[in-house]
Amino acid sequence: MATDVVVPTLGESITEATLGQWLKKPGDPVQADEPVASLETDKVAVEVPSPVAGTMGEQVVAEGDTVEVGALIARIEEGAGAPAKAAAETAGAVNPAGPGETPMPKEDEAAPHAEEAGEAGPLTLSPAVRRVVLEHGLDPSKIKGTGKDGRLTKDDVLAAAKAEKAEAAAPAPAPQQQARPAATGERREERVRMTRLRQTIAKRLKEAQDTAALLTTFNDVDMTAVMEARSRYKDLFEKKHGIRLGFMGFFVKAACLALKDIPSVNASIEGDEIVYRDYVDVSIAVSAPNGLVVPVLRDAQALSFAAIEKTIADFGKRAKDGTLTLEDMKGGTFTISNGGVFGSLLSTPIINPPQSAVLGMHRIEERPVVVDGQIVARPMMYLALSYDHRLIDGREAVTFLVRMKEALEDPTRLLIDL
Structure with a gap:
């Protein structure tokens, strides 16, 4: 039997939000009231807690989708853990792996990572910490946390990123063959979707100029x-x-x-x-x-x-x-x-x-x-x-x-x- 996870009431006059990030993957164990997703509203990031203990099941919406208050976003299955096959099928329903893409790891393949994360299981990161981890492409299980109960803080992740950059910048042994010179004059562009908060800031600032x-x-x-x-x-x-x-x-x-x-x-x-x-x-x-x-x-x-x-x-x-x-x-x-x-x-x-x-x-x-x-x-x-x-x-x-x-x-x- 599954229990629905819905978008909670977000505050006065706020009727919708953007699903910023899933904090749990299908098949992950979940405790009651443990955050499973992070929502971006017009003002702040809001964590969505699990209503019951169990296993993360189907994720109905994907990251970046707009969801309304009361909308179904996921289901929590009974039991301490879902079979790897069911977890992979559920993940595929939300993020299907296309040709050439790496499939979701099986239960036995994911075990070493879970051991690195500690006896408590997979790491639970705050939205701010998770965002920095993704920006720098780091493995949170390899970073020592200094927060309460050993949890990672944003400063821990930034320090690890700085150390990794310093290590990468260290002079490497001279290659036997001269490296090919980097291309000069290369022009690059990157398109990043505006967060809901940034959209709201832009809207309100323009509104102030137009009204006052x-x-x-x-x-x-x-x-x-x-x-x-x-x-x-x-x-x-x-x-x-x-x-x-x-x-x-x-x-x-x-x-x-x-x-x-x-x-x-x-x-x-x-x-x-x-x-x-x-x-x-x-x-x-x-x-x-x-x-x-x-x-x-x-x-x-x-x-x-x-x-x-x-x-x-x-x-x-x-x-x-x-x-x-x-x-x-x-x-x-x-x-x-x-x-x-x-x-x-x-x-x-x-x-x-x-x-x-x-x-x-x-x-x-x-x-x-x-x-x-x-x-x-x-x-x-x-x-x-x-x-x-x-x-x-x-x-x-x-x-x-x-x-x-x-x-x-x-x-x-x-x-x-x-």
């Missing part, structure tokens, strides 16, 4: 005071809270202060109404393997520096591992994007609809500035505020950045709400 009256205003900030405060207290901060004191805590706090004074920057347009909010849910733009994601720091106005830094660090780690959830990215009233970590000096960020503004941070760079009539070198950062001019006037946008500048150049303002 976008405008960007700039200011620069002397980061001397923030850098001195961070240098003075970072060791004590880390000792007490178990997290490093970064710059984002200062910027989130300064943004909340400025948004309180200029509420339209934290508002949005819904139909013919303007929605003002007395809370701040900050969307933090984070780089993920498949593109930019924006998990939400909720009620940021009420959070301490430690809570802000811990939450942002957790977002970054889970974005890298591909474990962010739809709930993590739901909502958001204002966005902060830090292009400075990649070396950006200046940019014009695009708002994240239905939000009305986004703050762009950039790299800190020593530049000559005039202080008390003297030219001195100071660590300066450009700030950019892109906003919807339908809702936010230029005066309000400029005032918002001035409030940010004042708070960052004199962090005491953050403590006394000034």
Whole structure:
């Protein structure tokens, strides 16, 4: 008797997804609630768990297919293992081997690989780790995992890939005959299907340009005071809270202060109404393997520096591992994007609809500035505020950045709400 595996509910307004990868092959043993497939939605990768323990049976859809919520994608057979013949027939139904293609290995042929994977059986990889393994063409069973219970992490795979490249680059013994010179001027093209996440990013960014009256205003900030405060207290901060004191805590706090004074920057347009909010849910733009994601720091106005830094660090780690959830990215009233970590000096960020503004941070760079009539070198950062001019006037946008500048150049303002 077989149990159906169906596409689970993916979240509000999400009705379909793309089957990104099968995590189990036909014939593999499966535990209850163990992930058997990875789905790519408009925002994150979602793992589909097995409803029962048994053996992976027929896979109804192939990788890359679009599936709707509730659709049948596979079946789990009863028993601890399916005969090799049945597994091969099931695999052939989904991915038939054509002329000249290598057929699926038989049970006895696959046994050594299973032994290499450990007594627990075949390796279970997260979507992010599996993606890197496939990109570099590595055998995960030959990589030592440093994660919990010996599981592979993305860093483990990247380190193995780097070691393999270094080994390949080592000078080889001189051949007896001179090697044929490589062809010069060779032109190559590669076509890669856009992921669902990348398609959604493109759609939303274009939608923002087509709908909002976008405008960007700039200011620069002397980061001397923030850098001195961070240098003075970072060791004590880390000792007490178990997290490093970064710059984002200062910027989130300064943004909340400025948004309180200029509420339209934290508002949005819904139909013919303007929605003002007395809370701040900050969307933090984070780089993920498949593109930019924006998990939400909720009620940021009420959070301490430690809570802000811990939450942002957790977002970054889970974005890298591909474990962010739809709930993590739901909502958001204002966005902060830090292009400075990649070396950006200046940019014009695009708002994240239905939000009305986004703050762009950039790299800190020593530049000559005039202080008390003297030219001195100071660590300066450009700030950019892109906003919807339908809702936010230029005066309000400029005032918002001035409030940010004042708070960052004199962090005491953050403590006394000034």
